[in-house]
Amino acid sequence: MKDIYILAIESSCDETSIAIVKNGCKIESFTVLTQMDTHAEFGGVVPEIASRMHTENITMVLEETLNKSSITLEEIDAIAVTYAPGLLGSLLVGIEFAKTLSLIYKKPLIAVHHTIGHIYANALEKKLQFPLLALVVSGGHTDLIFMEDDYKFKILGSTLDDAIGECYDKVARVLGLKYPGGPNVEKMALKGKPIYKMPKPVNDSSYNFSFSGLKSHIINFVHNEHQRGHEICKEDLACSFQVTAIDEVVRKVELALKNIKVEQFIIAGGVAASGYLREEMKRVADKYQIPLSIPEMKYCTDNAAMIGAAAYPLFLQNKFVDFTLNAKSQATIEENE
Amino acid sequence: MYTLFIDTHSDKIIVILYKDYQIKIKKEVETDHNHSITTIPVLMNVLKEENIEVIDLKEIIVVNGPGSFTGIRLGVTIAKTLAYLLKVPIKTMSSLLLKATSFSHEEVRIVEREKNGVFLGIFNKENHLIGEYSYVNNSEYKKEDNDIENITIDYEKVILFTKKLESINPHIVNPLYVKKIEVQK
Numbered sequence: 001m002k003d004i005y006i007l008a009i010e011s012s013c014d015e016t017s018i019a020i021v022k023n024g025c026k027i028e029s030f031t032v033l034t035q036m037d038t039h040a041e042f043g044g045v046v047p048e049i050a051s052r053m054h055t056e057n058i059t060m061v062l063e064e065t066l067n068k069s070s071i072t073l074e075e076i077d078a079i080a081v082t083y084a085p086g087l088l089g090s091l092l093v094g095i096e097f098a099k100t101l102s103l104i105y106k107k108p109l110i111a112v113h114h115t116i117g118h119i120y121a122n123a124l125e126k127k128l129q130f131p132l133l134a135l136v137v138s139g140g141h142t143d144l145i146f147m148e149d150d151y152k153f154k155i156l157g158s159t160l161d162d163a164i165g166e167c168y169d170k171v172a173r174v175l176g177l178k179y180p181g182g183p184n185v186e187k188m189a190l191k192g193k194p195i196y197k198m199p200k201p202v203n204d205s206s207y208n209f210s211f212s213g214l215k216s217h218i219i220n221f222v223h224n225e226h227q228r229g230h231e232i233c234k235e236d237l238a239c240s241f242q243v244t245a246i247d248e249v250v251r252k253v254e255l256a257l258k259n260i261k262v263e264q265f266i267i268a269g270g271v272a273a274s275g276y277l278r279e280e281m282k283r284v285a286d287k288y289q290i291p292l293s294i295p296e297m298k299y300c301t302d303n304a305a306m307i308g309a310a311a312y313p314l315f316l317q318n319k320f321v322d323f324t325l326n327a328k329s330q331a332t333i334e335e336n337e
Numbered sequence: 338m339y340t341l342f343i344d345t346h347s348d349k350i351i352v353i354l355y356k357d358y359q360i361k362i363k364k365e366v367e368t369d370h371n372h373s374i375t376t377i378p379v380l381m382n383v384l385k386e387e388n389i390e391v392i393d394l395k396e397i398i399v400v401n402g403p404g405s406f407t408g409i410r411l412g413v414t415i416a417k418t419l420a421y422l423l424k425v426p427i428k429t430m431s432s433l434l435l436k437a438t439s440f441s442h443e444e445v446r447i448v449e450r451e452k453n454g455v456f457l458g459i460f461n462k463e464n465h466l467i468g469e470y471s472y473v474n475n476s477e478y479k480k481e482d483n484d485i486e487n488i489t490i491d492y493e494k495v496i497l498f499t500k501k502l503e504s505i506n507p508h509i510v511n512p513l514y515v516k517k518i519e520v521q522k
Binding site: 042046048049051052055056058059060062063073088089092093095096097099100101103104323324325326327 | 371373374376377378380381391392406407410411413414415417418419421422423507508511512514518520
């Protein structure tokens, strides 16, 4: 069969990224321009600034991607773009850019869901083995998903309130750590011990998660100790939080692996870059002897290579969209089946 | 020679195809805050009506604001991508200059209204901006005698005026926001 080259674009938050992916698995060329330093000044992503920077940089990111590739735009088979979920203004820049490319080169347009992109980041390493269990952990998601086949999703459980990444960011703020909070909490936790008592998130037998109780507990605890003039050991608190939050995820994953027969367990999303989470998941997967896949660090955070990988099954099914494609800030993965 | 003009700074998207600096096709579409689903389809229809391909465009003119932040971002993103990939010159003009080109005999202050305030720019009779663009809230805006707000734009004059403008490297073509956002204040 002829090789299929997809040019993929990701601009859902604060990374402008373009990649050329061959057959949904091999990266021909890949560029990520992160705006992290700009947003760090404001303590978090400022949506309007993120959108502005995408418009400023997108043609340059394309130029760099093409310069690193032996494939030309004429040789591309399709253009893929993240359409949801994310910051509307940011998504729209990527979408209009993708439509313009599609218009000029007469290439079909593929709309990719960002979370599905994170899942398919695992296909960049090795073909996905179905049925599989996917754990999606990011700033916007904490989901356990069962996949019977390509684009056949069943959400087993989700967070009932905050996403785990969001919770990391909040704890970072309480501890006075800079944006991006997650990696900084983890660094601090490495130096501490889990000595503080934390409330257990959701002690039930569902596959759902809840982190708001844990988050509120930490906010109140820091506030109360401060009021009483007590010193808190930030390292120990970061460690106690991390152990409690990840343990809860481990417990739910273990429950799923015990009850559902799968060929593979995969992890996706920004929090998959966490070293502690990776270690713990490896331990559980080994216990149940299920092959584990975690993307390389650079494909855990937002990137276009994963969008190219997720677009490939859609290309094979001729699932193309027209120029009325619009951005959506929210969208379920199930609507993509 | 075909020139494409794109204006998405307001709720009314305007796409014009000029042939040798004469208007061939002009489309005006009300968007109701939905520039994304409208702009490229309108552009496609314009090309189809004239029976030309996108590669036949030899020059791009884009209105880069001020106006709707999302609107100008989309128009500019499309325009700079077209210019970069087609390797054709791109020129920008502000939404205020667009109105000013219809006044070549007197100094005017152009008013571009948005929800909470107005963008202002003073132009001399050669249509050159005097000083800088500004934004004032509705409550601070005091109407002056030479203020021009609602006019019918003469798009033949617009294209003739663009001949005097320098083309810009597409990578550095960007929206003109003028209004500060909350975190910048």
